[in-house]
Amino acid sequence: MSELFPRKQIVGFVFSLILTAAALAVYFLDLSFAAGMTVLLITAFVQALLQLVVFMHAGETEDKWSIYGNVYFMMAIALVTIFGSLLIFLWDM
Incomplete structure (x- = not known):
């Protein structure tokens, strides 16, 4: 049980x-x-x-490393977008 x-x-x-x-x-x-x-x-x-x-349940499939790889890629794209926006709008670069 x-x-x-x-x-x-x-x-x-x-x-x-x-x-x-x-x-x-x-x-x-x-x-x-x-x-x-x-x-x-x-x-x-x-x-x-x-x-x-x-x-x-991302880690419960056979293909869990491709799911985690996609998450890492998504986080990298988000960080590039955020810091790129900061560079352009706030820091005038």
Whole structure:
């Protein structure tokens, strides 16, 4: 019967709630802009990976490395887009 209990999903859900509380704490603790953005970016990426692995079952297929490769590629494209936009709009390069 214990193999039918969704332990992995419950732990993932609790960890999601903890990450959400950490992100919400940025608002209530009135952190500086740099510290707040750092906390928000870290919690956002960890939350996205947690959702992908635990709730979308990305690691449970035979082709899991191509799924993770696509995630890494997506993150690289997102970072290039974000920093490229910052270079153009904020830093006038």
